[in-house]
Amino acid sequence: MTATTAPAAREKRGIPGLAQLQRIGRSLMLPIASLPAAALLLRLGQPDMLGKDGLAGAWGDWLLPVADALGAAGNALFANLPLLFALGVAVGYARKSDGSTGLAALIGYLVFKGVSDALSPYVLGVAAAGEKQQLINYGVLGGIVMGLIAALLYQKYSRIKLPAYLAFFGGRRFVPIVTAGMAVIVAVVGALVYKGFDSGLTSVASWVTGSTIIGAFVYGTLNRLLVPIGLHHLLNSLPWFQFGAYTDASGKVWSGDILRFLHGDPTAGTFMTGFFPIMMFALPAAALAFVHTAKPGKRKVIAGIMGSAALVSFVTGVTEPLEFSFIFLAYPLYAIHAVLTGTSLALVNWLGIHAGFGFSAGAIDYLLNFRIATHPLWILPIGLAYGVVYYFLFRFVIVRWNLRTPGREDDDDDTINPNNVLVDQPDDDDAAASTVRATPKLDSKPA
Known part of the structure; x- marks a missing residue:
């Protein structure tokens, strides 16, 4: 048997x-x-x-x-943006980080920058008499790398025990020391590969800025598609802080869409302008579609939730409360939103509109930077047009395919809480999970 x-x-x-x-x-x-x-x-x-x-x-x-x-x-x-990224990434990435994590990142980045500057004449050539020496410049990417290294070394060595005669340097005190040593190695390796890195980054930036319409569409679409898994911040770091270069009146060179725009570059805004029509008009219109397609018994509650989320999106450009209300419940609808965002970025670049922000594409940044933007008034009719498209398209798709957007859940469905529109990023232990668990507690931290 x-x-x-x-x-x-x-x-x-x-x-x-x-x-x-x-x-x-x-x-x-x-x-x-x-x-x-x-x-x-x-x-x-x-x-x-x-x-x-x-x-x-x-x-x-x-x-x-x-x-x-x-x-x-x-x-x-x-x-000092690279230094801020080194400190912030180290403290934000390391588990149970403390002051020694930030100190290690600070020391690591300063050593990395010092060694890189010292090796610059050997890599880039000695400057001619009267000219300024070119320096190896990894920008915020160098800060991010050193921040990650400091965080990883903190997790590995923060509890290390050394022999009695070196006990004073054990534990957390050892982390800045080992980070400084690692920074020297990273700087040397970085110097050896810098020409290839700079050439590759310049090629990518030239392709994107040379074909701004296509590049902006691809970036805008990917930016929204990566929001569910929290990787859009990694994508943003290149165009916002690395691509392009602009020399201001004082002779200082600024890189990245945000810094170039704020310092007067009229060509900046390629990767920012198209978000204004979406965040100020389109997503609030989508919120209205959610209200009108909600079940009658839930419509009043959904109207309150969506009204506040739409106001936040319009005023500040913070869209997570709205996007996370349907990002997992109706992902096909979110995919449509991502593609439409890409078309918005492509359209404003085709029309030669340039605007920017220091935080996000909301009314506050729009008004604050209005006088240094190019054709900013065009954003308003474009935004209204996208609002109309979003409202009718979202309403049609929701009703046609009976999508379970907020207010349309089954009455006996306990797995989804319609009030849970502010969804935080998943914990580290289940960060790769593809579903969102509903919780009765609202968490307003944006993704």
Whole structure:
């Protein structure tokens, strides 16, 4: 007599490395959170705001030192953006991090930068007499790498025990030491591959900026498609902080769409402008479609939830409360949203519209940067047109395929809470999971 046993169910495994990439993406939010303050200070200090062409010209020269001080404060943050990313990523990525993690990242990045500068003449050639020496410049990418290294070394060596005569340097005190040593190695390797890296990055940037319509469409679509797994921050780091170069009036070179725009580059905004019609008009219109397609008994509750989420999207450009309300429940609808976002970025580039932000594409940034934008008024009719498209298209798709958007869930369905529209990123232990568990607690931290 033989006994048969059912084969053991295979354990479902997430995509290899996805959880780590998600942790990196979330850790980028800490330094990115400092950008609105820097952008606001820099913008207020510019000539057309508090400077000689703005309030100082009308109210008197006493405002000039105020404008200079505010502008210098904003520039101080932007000029040290790689260092901010090193500190923020280290603290955000390491589990149970403390002050020694940030100190290790600071030391690591300073050593990395110092060694890179010292090796620059050997890699890029010695500058001619009277010319400025070209330096190896990895930008924020160098800061991100050193932040990750500091975080990983902290997790590995924060509890190390050394011999008695070296006990003082054990534990957390050992982390900055080993990070400094690793920074030297990383800087040397970085110097050896810098020419290839710079050539590759320049080629990609040239292709994207040379075919702005296609490049903007691809970027805009991918940006939204990566939101569910939290990798859009990694994608943003290249066009926003690395691509392109602009030399301001003082001779300082700024890289990335955000920094170039805020410092007066009229060609910047390729990877920002198209988000304004979507975040200020299209997604609020989608929220209205959700309300009108909700079941009558739930419509009042959904109207309150969606109304507040739409207002947040319009004013601040924070779209996670709206997007996460249907991102998993009706993913085909979200895919449509991603493609339409790409078309918005392509359209504004085709029309030669250039606007930008320091935080997100909401009304606050739109008004704050209105005077340094190119054709910003065109954003309003384009946004209204996208709002109409979103409302009728979303309403048609929801009704046609009976999608379970907020307010359309089964009455006996306990797996989805219609009030749970503010969904946080998944925990590290289940970051690669492809479903979202409903919880009765609202968490407003954006993805």
